[in-house]
Amino acid sequence: MNLTRLLAAAAASAAGLGLLAYTSAASLAYHPEDGARLRLSWSARPERIEKCRQLSAEEQAQREEHMRQRVECEGGFASYALRVEVDDRSIGETVFRGGGLRHDRPMHVLRDFPVPAGEHRVRVRVTRRETTDDDAAAFAQPVVPDADTGLFAGRAQREAAERARSARAAIPPALLLDTTFRFTPRQVALVSFDAERRVLVLHGRGGETAGRPR
Amino acid sequence: MRLLKRWFRGVLAGLDAVLNRVYGWERNPIHQAGTVAVAMLLVLLGTGLYLVLYYRVGAPAASVARLAADPWLGGWMRTLHRYGSDLFVIAAALHAFRMFAQDRSWGPRTLAWVSGLSLFAAGLICAWTGFVMAWDSFGERLALEGARLFDVLPLFSEPLSRIFAGDGPVPSAFFFVNLFIHIALPLGLGIGLWLHVSRLARPALLPPRRLLWAIIGLLTLASVLLPAPLGPAADPLRLAPSTPTDLVVAWWLPLSERLPAGAAWSAGLLLSLLALLVPRFTRHPREARWAPSTVDPRLCTGCNQCPQDCPWEAITMVGRDDGSPTLVAAVNASRCVSCGICAGSCAPMGVGPTGRTGRDQLTGLREVTLPALARGGAVPTIAICCAQAPAAHRAALQARGAHVHLVSCIGNLHSSVIEFFLRSGAPGVMVGGCPPRDCSSREGPRWLRQRLLNGREAELQSRVDRRRVGLATLAPGALAETVAAFERFTRQLPAAPVPEPESNPDLDTECEPVPLEEAAK
Numbered sequence: 001m002n003l004t005r006l007l008a009a010a011a012a013s014a015a016g017l018g019l020l021a022y023t024s025a026a027s028l029a030y031h032p033e034d035g036a037r038l039r040l041s042w043s044a045r046p047e048r049i050e051k052c053r054q055l056s057a058e059e060q061a062q063r064e065e066h067m068r069q070r071v072e073c074e075g076g077f078a079s080y081a082l083r084v085e086v087d088d089r090s091i092g093e094t095v096f097r098g099g100g101l102r103h104d105r106p107m108h109v110l111r112d113f114p115v116p117a118g119e120h121r122v123r124v125r126v127t128r129r130e131t132t133d134d135d136a137a138a139f140a141q142p143v144v145p146d147a148d149t150g151l152f153a154g155r156a157q158r159e160a161a162e163r164a165r166s167a168r169a170a171i172p173p174a175l176l177l178d179t180t181f182r183f184t185p186r187q188v189a190l191v192s193f194d195a196e197r198r199v200l201v202l203h204g205r206g207g208e209t210a211g212r213p214r
Numbered sequence: 215m216r217l218l219k220r221w222f223r224g225v226l227a228g229l230d231a232v233l234n235r236v237y238g239w240e241r242n243p244i245h246q247a248g249t250v251a252v253a254m255l256l257v258l259l260g261t262g263l264y265l266v267l268y269y270r271v272g273a274p275a276a277s278v279a280r281l282a283a284d285p286w287l288g289g290w291m292r293t294l295h296r297y298g299s300d301l302f303v304i305a306a307a308l309h310a311f312r313m314f315a316q317d318r319s320w321g322p323r324t325l326a327w328v329s330g331l332s333l334f335a336a337g338l339i340c341a342w343t344g345f346v347m348a349w350d351s352f353g354e355r356l357a358l359e360g361a362r363l364f365d366v367l368p369l370f371s372e373p374l375s376r377i378f379a380g381d382g383p384v385p386s387a388f389f390f391v392n393l394f395i396h397i398a399l400p401l402g403l404g405i406g407l408w409l410h411v412s413r414l415a416r417p418a419l420l421p422p423r424r425l426l427w428a429i430i431g432l433l434t435l436a437s438v439l440l441p442a443p444l445g446p447a448a449d450p451l452r453l454a455p456s457t458p459t460d461l462v463v464a465w466w467l468p469l470s471e472r473l474p475a476g477a478a479w480s481a482g483l484l485l486s487l488l489a490l491l492v493p494r495f496t497r498h499p500r501e502a503r504w505a506p507s508t509v510d511p512r513l514c515t516g517c518n519q520c521p522q523d524c525p526w527e528a529i530t531m532v533g534r535d536d537g538s539p540t541l542v543a544a545v546n547a548s549r550c551v552s553c554g555i556c557a558g559s560c561a562p563m564g565v566g567p568t569g570r571t572g573r574d575q576l577t578g579l580r581e582v583t584l585p586a587l588a589r590g591g592a593v594p595t596i597a598i599c600c601a602q603a604p605a606a607h608r609a610a611l612q613a614r615g616a617h618v619h620l621v622s623c624i625g626n627l628h629s630s631v632i633e634f635f636l637r638s639g640a641p642g643v644m645v646g647g648c649p650p651r652d653c654s655s656r657e658g659p660r661w662l663r664q665r666l667l668n669g670r671e672a673e674l675q676s677r678v679d680r681r682r683v684g685l686a687t688l689a690p691g692a693l694a695e696t697v698a699a700f701e702r703f704t705r706q707l708p709a710a711p712v713p714e715p716e717s718n719p720d721l722d723t724e725c726e727p728v729p730l731e732e733a734a735k
């Protein structure tokens with residue numbers, strides 16, 4: 001290799017490596033605007049909406065012993081309307097429901113809304129779309145004495161406890177978060193569902209604001 | 215497709231010309247792109263083993279930041295790992311580009327093409343997961359886009375994107391799975407690489423040692439001098455204005471982010487499908503230039519030379535069906551790429567693609583080339599050139615008085631052709647081929663050199679005056695070298711007296727056990 005070629009090769013190699021280093025970490029715009037975001041993110045179980053009726057003693061007698069339910073329920077899972085307002089102006093409205101073909105799986109919400117930096121009134125409203133009949137009556141009927149003895153002892157209590165548990169596991173029929181929040185530039189304020197307190201919560205830097213069930 | 219191929223070939227020739235001029239064809243790194251990609255895999259393996267010792271799935275960003283801040287080893291090892299992955303992607307892409315442009319992506323090479331694409335895809339996935347491991351703003355950006363794309367597929371019960379929403383820390387399980395993919399895939403790369411070269415005889419896996427160490431040395435130097443920046447640690451509740459983005463592995467990111475997930479998937483799948491279907495689009499009917507090699511069992515002496523020379527292991531020796539105890543060569547047409555190298559290896563001229571066996575080459579000379587030359591008076595100096603060699607070089611040789619005789623590859627050239635030219639009165643024969651690592655038949659220049667100079671079968675007979683035979687490399691961008699080589703060759707010719715031309719030299723009686731006429735029966 002003569003000197004000229006050596007110098008040319010060195011220069012070309014240096015240029016190639018420089019280009020490699022540049023393309024390996026080129027600064028690429030991601031969120032160039034100075035705005036902020038309101039993010040809604042939670043997972044919750046939809047409520048089961050059922051119509052229940054008590055089976056008569058004759059109906060129960062026709063069934064196998066292990067199939068003798070006192071109360072039979074039919075129904076589906078609730079869907080929910082979500083409305084997001086910033087400064088009394090709606091910025092998003094949608095309907096969400098449980099996952100899976102029968103919508104019986106948890107529903108997942110993940111939405112981002114751009115919001116200009118500054119102080120804003122934020123209102124997030126979740127409302128169940130279906131109305132329910134009060135089916136408590138079906139469960140409140142006097143217990144059929146034969147069915148709740150022996151193998152079935154304590155069944156009424158267990159059924160009541162199970163219904164209470166699943167009702168608590170589901171999202172309440174109505175939720176409202178209504179608060180004023182100061183968005184700093186590039187901040188993401190997060191609204192999530194607190195399953196313990198059963199309220200929507202807005203997390204920002206320096207604390208959180210809880211909403212309330214309506 | 216033909217237009218595209220021609221355009222690609224033009225781009226490649228331009229690139230080759232520049233690099234040949236700068237580095238010389240012996241050291242042109244893009245002739246070695248495939249082996250450079252393999253070398254980078256080794257670099258990635260070495261640096262990756264070190265980096266993984268310090269990586270913590272429970273604290274990804276902090277552990278990588280600690281590594282990046284280590285001025286002794288961690289900092290440049292991390293950068294070398296990154297530059298190595300970039301160079302792998304660039305080298306693999308250039309290798310594929312060359313294979314496509316040179317019509318080396320179909321037929322028996324389909325397996326290599328498809329496995330090569332899989333290796334490329336696996337390399338990209340490794341690179342993406344590697345960036346996610348660092349969990350800086352770019353890693354987060356990649357993860358978010360990946361999650362967005364996967365969330366439209368019915369794969370996960372809960373959207374992946376929620377992991378990164380910020381309502382909880384990103385679970386360690388995510389980083390564990392990511393690390394697992396990052397480490398497990400390279401193990402699969404080994405199998406892919408084996409498949410990729412499984413049809414090749416003597417696959418070259420690494421570049422020549424000097425080039426290899428030069429590349430590794432320069433990359434290491436760049437890693438020390440130009441450390442790759444690490445973005446700020448990922449923060450789901452903060453919008454980063456920009457990210458330090460590796461455009462080599464994530465060039466698609468800004469495009470994909472602007473498209474709906476379904477459209478991004480469609481574009482990606484369409485591109486992948488098109489790439490996978492390249493062997494289908496580029497294939498040729500297996501006839502004429504692309505006809506597979508055949509063996510004439512009456513001429514084959516069972517010497518076992520062609521199986522050794524075939525670069526695609528397409529020839530095996532099998533028993534004869536006439537009961538005689540010798541073996542005969544048999545070509546597996548589905549593995550034969552019609553390179554014609556076997557034709558140059560067979561002294562009795564019993565094997566080769568139709569129209570390009572040694573016998574066909576001599577017949578062409580006797581019936582077409584020599585009569586035409588004789589009509590022009592004295593036979594001039596002959597330049598036997600590979601048909602793939604740059605047209606400018608062939609024209610320059612012609613302009614200097616040479617008669618240019620084209621062969622499909624100089625490995626296809628039977629040494630008897632050189633002797634035939636000389637015995638017909640040519641003052642000299644110079645053979646010009648492609649740079650050895652750019653031979654589309656893989657081993658043409660290597661075998662020809664050995665056949666002419668080292669007595670490899672079918673060797674140039676010892677009776678041929680070696681001073682009248684020259685070898686040259688016709689590399690794009692090195693026209694001056696080609697011209698200089700030819701002029702040097704012709705200058706030393708007058709010293710040797712030109713032998714009397716023979717009117718009809720019969721090489722068969724000296725080279726072959728079976729006369730042509732008998733073979734023709």
Ligand code: SF4
Pocket residue numbers: 509513514515516517518519520521542543559560561562563564565
């Ligand atoms: S080189 Fe020719 S003679 Fe030797 S095995 Fe092959 S076909 Fe037969």
Ligand code: SF4
Pocket residue numbers: 506507523524525526527528529545549550551552553554555556557566567
């Ligand atoms: S032409 Fe001959 S050397 Fe080339 S692949 Fe086919 S059998 Fe092998």
